[in-house]
Amino acid sequence: xxxxxxxxLIKLEQQAWTEIQAGALTVDTAHAVQAAVxxxxxxxxxxxxxxxxxxxxxxxxxxxxx
Numbered sequence: 001x002x003x004x005x006x007x008x009l010i011k012l013e014q015q016a017w018t019e020i021q022a023g024a025l026t027v028d029t030a031h032a033v034q035a036a037v038x039x040x041x042x043x044x045x046x047x048x049x050x051x052x053x054x055x056x057x058x059x060x061x062x063x064x065x066x
Contacts, residue, residue, distance in 0.1 A: 003054035
């Protein structure tokens with residue numbers, strides 16, 4: 001089953017990934033991502049781990065355009 005990710009989740013993870021790459025990840029950004037992942041997982045009845053893994057894969061290792 002594919003994990004559906006909201007635009008908000010993707011945007012938050014993109015911000016976190018940008019900060020990580022710059023060596024400037026803030027606690028506020030990390031907390032915002034984690035809270036959004038947990039809320040999304042609870043709302044959709046999916047594992048938080050599965051949601052987080054799918055989100056990181058989508059942002060950090062995007063599929064090339066066909």
